[in-house]
Each structure stands twice: as structure tokens, then as C-alpha cells.
Amino acid sequence: MNYVWSLLVVVCGVLSSSPALSPALWAADDKDGPVYTNPSEVDVDYHFQGEYRGWQRAQPTSRSSEPVALQVVALGDGKFAGSKYYGGLPGAGWFGGDRFVLDGQLEGDVVVMHGDQYDIEIDGDRALVFTKDGRQAGELIKTYRVSPTMGASPPPGAIVLFDGQPTEHFKSPKLTEDGLLMAGTETTEGFRDFRLHGEFRIPYKPMALGQARGNSGFYLQSRYEVQVLDSFGLEGIENECGALYRTRRPDFNMCLPPLTWQTYDIDLTSPRFDEDGNKVSNMRISVWHNGVLIHNNVEIENKTGAGKPEGELRLPTKIQDHANPVVYRNIWLVEKDQESQSQKTWVKTNEKIPPVPITYFRSPLTSFNMTYGN
Structure with a gap:
């Protein structure tokens, strides 16, 4: 049986279309720390967390570049972990194989992440890739992804x-x-x-x-x-x-x-x-x-x-x-x-x-x- 699903996606709604639990800071304990349920009432680290995609050159002087992506995870108290992918994000361009792990710390207004071959500075909207000697080798822009089945309407008979x-x-x-x-x-x-x-x-x-x-x-x-x-x-x-x-x-x-x-x-x-x-x-x-x-x-x-x-x-x-x-x-x-x-x-x-x-x-x-x- 054929059927059509109609979907209205409001991207701000993916983050906050329905009001969150009340209170926004749901609970906290000594072991697991704070629990946030509202994206408009979170800690400062949340602004840097997320997905970034863009380009990177093998060397700053290279004429060609390749697509790269980054996932930044907040760990609390200004600490961060990152996963870097060549080709794009998982499920959307990543070549597969190795994911390159980074660790970082909030330093002033930016998060500085360190990897084996490259360092990355993140201001929450974009991420700049640098070689170990400080030359810029790439740039990534923060991006938001939405499932294509978000808000899918039930078909007849559901x-x-x-x-x-x-x-x-x-x-x-x-x-x-x-x-x-x-x-x-x-x-x-x-x-x-x-x-x-x-x-x-x-x-x-x-x-x-x-x-x-x-x-x-x-x-x-x-x-x-x-x-x-x-x-x-x-x-x-x-x-x-x-x-x-x-x-x-x-x-x-x-x-x-x-x-x-x-x-x-x-x-x-x-x-x-x-x-x-x-x-x-x-x-x-x-x-x-x-x-x-x-x-x-x-x-x-x-x-x-x-x-x-x-x-x-x-x-x-x-x-x-x-x-x-x-x-x-x-x-x-x-x-x-x-x-x-x-x-x-x-x-x-x-x-x-x-x-x-x-x-x-x-x-x-x-x-x-x-x-x-x-």
C-alpha cells in the first residue's frame, strides 16, 4: 500500500520546539553532576559542543584540500573530547576507518584541542585547524543535522x-x-x-x-x-x-x-x-x-x-x-x-x-x- 508522509520541520524545534522539562536543571549528584533538559539553560561548554564540517589541506602550502568533519563533546568543567573524520560526518560522507581522537580545554573564549598531527581552535561557530608549528591548514563551520523522518506522520492504518x-x-x-x-x-x-x-x-x-x-x-x-x-x-x-x-x-x-x-x-x-x-x-x-x-x-x-x-x-x-x-x-x-x-x-x-x-x-x-x- 502506497502512502505519503508529510513533514514540517522547524529546525529550532529540533533543539527546543517543545518546552523542556521543568526545571531545566533536572537533577544533580556528586557522581554524575548536573543534568540539563533545556538547551536555552545550559552551561557555557554547551555552546562549543556539536558538529563541524569543512576542509583541510595536508600542508598549509598544498593547493588541494579534502573534506573533514569534527564532533566536539563537552565533559564538564571546561574539558572536551573530539573525534575528527575524513570525508565528512558519520553517515554523511565519512570514508570510514579510523576516527582521530583529540582532547581539549576551554582557554578564555575558545576551546583548544590537541591531536597527534594537528591542533584545533573552536569559538563555537567555527573551528580552525593548525599544524603543530602554528600554520592554518583548514576551517570547519558548525552545522546542525536533522533526521529526514523527523515529524513523520503515521500512514493510514498505523x-x-x-x-x-x-x-x-x-x-x-x-x-x-x-x-x-x-x-x-x-x-x-x-x-x-x-x-x-x-x-x-x-x-x-x-x-x-x-x-x-x-x-x-x-x-x-x-x-x-x-x-x-x-x-x-x-x-x-x-x-x-x-x-x-x-x-x-x-x-x-x-x-x-x-x-x-x-x-x-x-x-x-x-x-x-x-x-x-x-x-x-x-x-x-x-x-x-x-x-x-x-x-x-x-x-x-x-x-x-x-x-x-x-x-x-x-x-x-x-x-x-x-x-x-x-x-x-x-x-x-x-x-x-x-x-x-x-x-x-x-x-x-x-x-x-x-x-x-x-x-x-x-x-x-x-x-x-x-x-x-x-
């Missing part, structure tokens, strides 16, 4: 699990003051084979590390977890954002900076069992993170992490609560039947726009329209 109002599809859902779904609920029904769209926003916890940094997840059928975590700028391993928890790492780490709205589009086909309860085929899953395919119809042999055992019983899908103010919106699901099992283009972008899986902006204050469909 089950709208959450659209800003409490529904009968979640058990005892808790909402923020501005109508966002909080983690810690599950669907009232179980689903066998389905396609799920969901949008989430991770808090900014600059001093937290690892699994304490904005942890949640989509626990499909209470068995298979697609991890939600602030893994921005990291390698993207089996317990980080986009991973099938402790089972398979994403093909790309597509995690965007915290306090940025992100999307998952998930296509799940349940395992099959014979009449005696013996499994005859494994679960298969595809996951698009911010519009980029990070798990391509992969076969999973068992539950992930602490999931429930596999079986024919249709269990609910959970929005996992790990005591972090991760919030959700625009969650809907399409049950698959035999006819739609082979339909592979349900998140395909309109061919009239460039075939770039994620959209760039020079400013978080741009509005535009998009349409999605087969």
Missing part, C-alpha cells in the same frame, strides 16, 4: 501510540508539563511483526560517563533493546546508542548531540516457532537512526541483555527507565502482514530531494517542508 496526549496504548504514561512522554512505560498490547517510528531527546549530562549519560531504550516485545544513550562522538559499540544492546553495534554511530531531537525507525520480524515450540527462524531487524540504516535486516539469535525469553507470546514494547529524563514524542506503529513484509521503502525519502540521509543547516533557525513516501 496505531498511534503517543502524539502528545495520553492514550490507551501505554500503561500509566507519565508526561512532562509540556506534553512529552517520560521513560518508564510499556504498550498495553503486544505486537508480532511491526514497523515503529519514535522520536527521543537525551538530556545533557556533561560530567556523567558511560551508561550514566542519558540512558533509556526501546525494549521491543520486552525482549530486544535498541539502546538510547548519549554516545555522541564515541566509537559506537555494543552498549551505546543505536546498538542492539550487548549483541550488535550499529554500522555507524549516528548519535547527535544531547538535547537534539533524534529518530528511530525500526522494522522487526519476530522469530518463528513450530507447533512444538521449537524455533525455526530467528528474529530479523532493520534500524534507521536519524534516517541512516545502522542495522540492515540483521538476524538476532536470542534476546538482548536482560530481555524476556523468546517465544510465541506477544509481549509489550517498553520505553525503558534508567532514572534519566529522556523524553519521547511522535511514536506510532504499523503492523506488518504477509503482503507488506517485503516492502522495504517505508522510510525512503522523496526522490525530489538530494539523496542525503540527513539534512544540514548552518543555523538552528530555519523552517522548511518535506514529503515522504514510497
Whole structure:
């Protein structure tokens, strides 16, 4: 069945279209430090964090340059980590292979980052690349990326699990003051084979590390977890954002900076069992993170992490609560039947726009329209 998705994306809304949790500084403790939920009320380091892309010459005197990108992660108290990529950002030009790690410190009005061969100075809007002897070799501009499925409308026949109002599809859902779904609920029904769209926003916890940094997840059928975590700028391993928890790492780490709205589009086909309860085929899953395919119809042999055992019983899908103010919106699901099992283009972008899986902006204050469909 063909259908069209209409999308109005307000880029400032990706960062702050819905008012954030109240208060903006949600909680703090001695171990993990402050927890920010509103991008307009953050520490000074947040201004420097983010994604940058531009060019760099191998030597300042070289006549040619190559595309490069940088992800800057705030670690609290003026400390920063960075990942530099040749070709572009992950999922949008990066050649793959090595990511070059840098460390940095806020010095006055700029962040100075040091790598093995180059140093980088960042003022929050652009990043200048210098050789070790101080000659400029490149320049990168801060950029904002928006998932092409952000705000995607549910197609005909979809089950709208959450659209800003409490529904009968979640058990005892808790909402923020501005109508966002909080983690810690599950669907009232179980689903066998389905396609799920969901949008989430991770808090900014600059001093937290690892699994304490904005942890949640989509626990499909209470068995298979697609991890939600602030893994921005990291390698993207089996317990980080986009991973099938402790089972398979994403093909790309597509995690965007915290306090940025992100999307998952998930296509799940349940395992099959014979009449005696013996499994005859494994679960298969595809996951698009911010519009980029990070798990391509992969076969999973068992539950992930602490999931429930596999079986024919249709269990609910959970929005996992790990005591972090991760919030959700625009969650809907399409049950698959035999006819739609082979339909592979349900998140395909309109061919009239460039075939770039994620959209760039020079400013978080741009509005535009998009349409999605087969």
C-alpha cells in the first residue's frame, strides 16, 4: 500500500520546539553532576559542543584540500573530547576507518584541542585547524543535522501510540508539563511483526560517563533493546546508542548531540516457532537512526541483555527507565502482514530531494517542508 508522509520541520524545534522539562536543571549528584533538559539553560561548554564540517589541506602550502568533519563533546568543567573524520560526518560522507581522537580545554573564549598531527581552535561557530608549528591548514563551520523522518506522520492504518496526549496504548504514561512522554512505560498490547517510528531527546549530562549519560531504550516485545544513550562522538559499540544492546553495534554511530531531537525507525520480524515450540527462524531487524540504516535486516539469535525469553507470546514494547529524563514524542506503529513484509521503502525519502540521509543547516533557525513516501 502506497502512502505519503508529510513533514514540517522547524529546525529550532529540533533543539527546543517543545518546552523542556521543568526545571531545566533536572537533577544533580556528586557522581554524575548536573543534568540539563533545556538547551536555552545550559552551561557555557554547551555552546562549543556539536558538529563541524569543512576542509583541510595536508600542508598549509598544498593547493588541494579534502573534506573533514569534527564532533566536539563537552565533559564538564571546561574539558572536551573530539573525534575528527575524513570525508565528512558519520553517515554523511565519512570514508570510514579510523576516527582521530583529540582532547581539549576551554582557554578564555575558545576551546583548544590537541591531536597527534594537528591542533584545533573552536569559538563555537567555527573551528580552525593548525599544524603543530602554528600554520592554518583548514576551517570547519558548525552545522546542525536533522533526521529526514523527523515529524513523520503515521500512514493510514498505523496505531498511534503517543502524539502528545495520553492514550490507551501505554500503561500509566507519565508526561512532562509540556506534553512529552517520560521513560518508564510499556504498550498495553503486544505486537508480532511491526514497523515503529519514535522520536527521543537525551538530556545533557556533561560530567556523567558511560551508561550514566542519558540512558533509556526501546525494549521491543520486552525482549530486544535498541539502546538510547548519549554516545555522541564515541566509537559506537555494543552498549551505546543505536546498538542492539550487548549483541550488535550499529554500522555507524549516528548519535547527535544531547538535547537534539533524534529518530528511530525500526522494522522487526519476530522469530518463528513450530507447533512444538521449537524455533525455526530467528528474529530479523532493520534500524534507521536519524534516517541512516545502522542495522540492515540483521538476524538476532536470542534476546538482548536482560530481555524476556523468546517465544510465541506477544509481549509489550517498553520505553525503558534508567532514572534519566529522556523524553519521547511522535511514536506510532504499523503492523506488518504477509503482503507488506517485503516492502522495504517505508522510510525512503522523496526522490525530489538530494539523496542525503540527513539534512544540514548552518543555523538552528530555519523552517522548511518535506514529503515522504514510497
